[in-house]
Amino acid sequence: MLSVTRRTRRSLATAAAALVLAGCATVPARSTVPSSPQAQDELLRTAERTLVVRCLAARDLTLPDTAPAGPPAPAEDRRLQAALFGTGPRELSLTLATGHTVTAHTDGCVAAARQNLYGDQTRWFRAQVTVDNLRAEAQARMKDDPAHRAALDRWTRCAAPPGRPRPERPGPAVAARCERESGLADVRARLEPVELAEVRALRGDQLTTYRQLRTRALRRAAELSAGTTEQKGNDAS
Structure with missing residues (x-):
């Protein structure tokens, strides 16, 4: 199994x-x-x-x-x-x-x-x-990109503002809104195809x-x- x-x-x-x-x-x-x-x-x-x-x-x-x-x-x-x-x-x-x-x-x-x-x-x-x-490998590689890290920090501040109780997991509507407002969705859309192409080349065999x-x-x-x-x-x- x-x-x-x-x-x-x-x-x-x-x-x-x-x-x-x-x-x-x-x-x-x-x-x-x-x-x-x-x-x-x-x-x-x-x-x-x-x-x-x-x-x-x-x-x-x-x-x-x-x-x-x-x-x-x-x-x-x-x-x-x-x-x-x-x-x-x-x-x-x-x-x-x-x-x-x-x-x-x-x-x-x-x-x-x-x-x-x-x-x-x-x-x-x-x-x-x-x-x-x-795809999971490509997404993991994205996390090392400075633009992705900065966008993820903005997303975190949006989803869990300082001074408020931090939810274990924000609701879908909040997560989607913060992805747009933080620019995380745009960064991922830009980086993922590049990283995926590199991963496919690495795993060609x-x-x-x-x-x-x-x-x-x-x-x-x-x-x-x-x-x-x-x-x-x-x-x-």
């Missing part, structure tokens, strides 16, 4: 639900890769779910329904989570330039599905985590690996889709 930023933890919390919902999607019956990124993402999600379902079936387990009648028993839920995401120490680890460390299991049905699709789950893990956090392994996975997913559709046709005849 991954263990990272708050954003990644939220993603993991919905991973099983995403696998269930992917079963409702339709993908091309031919062994071809769709052209649009959205369709490609759907193809990969559906293929991963297919592989996970097969893996769980070998362990006499199934994914829960999208609308179960009631919560599973604690022991059953723990068994399912272990089968999905693995157990014990996490074998994969990557510390990002932002300081966050991402870890993952290499066992479990999700890991097995990704090994099948991408061919090398260790390389895919490193490439995917790096690419998923490019991982970007290349990401594209290569994703292309491999899309071909494998298309083969799985075609095979599943053919099997359904044979079962119906």
